Amino acid sequence: MIAVRVGPSGRAALRLVACCPWVPADVVGSLLQLQHTRSASQLLGRLRAAGLVHYRRLKPGPIIGNRRVRVWAATAVGRLFLKRGGLGPSGGTAGLLAYGTRARSRTSLFPRATPMLVAVYRLLANVARGMDRTVVSAWESPWVRTVSHTRTGRSWHVRLPAAAVLTDHNGREQTQELLLLPDYGTLPVASYRQTLRRLVDLRSACDMDGRSADPLLVVGVAVARGQAVRIAAWHSILERLARLSGERPVNVRVVAWSGGTTVQGQRRRALGDQADQVLGLVARHPLLEQRQIATVLGTSTARVSQLVRQLSAAGWIRSLHPLSNPPDPLQRPPRRSRRLLLVELTPAGRREAARRLLLPSNVAGRHHGVLGRISDKRYTRHLAHTLGANAVFVSLVVAARRRRELGFDDALEEWRGAAACARGRFQA
Secondary structure: OOOOOOOHHHHHHHHHHHHOOOEEHHHHHHHOOOOOHHHHHHHHHHHHHOOOEEEEEEOOEOOOEOOOEEEEEEOHHHHHHHHHOOOOOOHHHHHHOOOOOOOOOOOOOOOOOHHHHHHHHHHHHHHHOOOOOEEEEEEEOOEEEEEEOOOOOOEEEEEEOEEEEEEEOOOOOOOEEEEEEEEOOOOOHHHHHHHHHHHHHHHHHHHHHOOOOOOEEEEEEOOOOOHHHHHHHHHHHHHHHHHHHOOOOOOEEEEEOOOOOEEOOEEOOOOOOHHHHHHHHHHHOOOEEHHHHHHHHOOOHHHHHHHHHHHHHOOOEEEEOOOOOOOOOOOOOOOOOOOOOEEEEOHHHHHHHHHHOOOOHHHHHHHHOOOOOHHHHHHHHOHHHHHHHHHHHHHHHHHHHHHHHOOOOOOOOOOOOHHHHOEOOEOO
16 A cells, blocks of 8 residues: 555645646646645645656747746556545546547657647636636547548548546536637638538537537637737637538637736746747748848847757757858858858757647648758759848848838838748749
């Protein structure tokens, strides 16, 4: 028998961490209705000293927050403690989730999409904050279900970031099934149309099971500007979907929230640190020179060289040295011979850049022009054109900066890369 004494609050925290693996401490404090996040951290620290939980540190990225957070999960000893005490989640809790259980079970390995996991946990805490005396009875992230067409035999998947079941403390009153979808503005609202349509098809396929109520889809809109416009766009696409499908509307609640970007009064920086900015530039714009990166970020070339070495050590970018005396794309008079110090994204960097956008790699490449694929070698083949395009936009940044120094309000609002502007065979 495990000789560990755990109080009521410790048992509640351990049960929550066992049900929701890799949950941030601030979410634990919110779901347990503690007054301060520090109280949750101290509680989890005592459980860790007893060997019942463990944690990992992660950096969610510039969208959610650059501060490193600790995410907690129960150890094998902690799960055994709950099982022997009759406190652990039973095997039937997975059946409480929306539309049954998934076809394939998941292991408790550390997830790859950790920024999205932090986002959905904080959205869950935001939803539970408006309810009284609730506990998380079941959790699944990502939530995936399969829909099979009866006539054609074809099947397709419905995928959402997470699903949860909230009940009261005695476990016998009203139960609320939730589907969670954070929206940080990294995709157009119209791109979610297929997911919503498949969700309607899944509901129609499950109607024969006699379900009395639909799960509640919670869309958390967390954008800095135009939040009301984006919420209106969500309502518009939902109304249009209900009208075209002829089905009853999806049970959905679109809420405005901060996105979990403020914890304990610490507000994240809008663009992240310089390493995040360098990775974002290299991910979207092919074959930038180090001096061009320094110009755009307003820092020194030596500092950029240090950041490039840091990101190269992580395996996310690599340096190229194709030419020693390249022609100047802007045809400026030559001053002295210079050596190109180009930077490009690696496949691992592509996955990391997409992860920080809370998107799969293929979706990030289509909507944001994230590079790193083998097909992106065309920018090296047409090196003069690539260098010329980069030089033109960097010169616009310099010109706008000089105009601001003179009292004007000039600024380069957006610089979309060639991959983001491409449409089929049309390469802008």
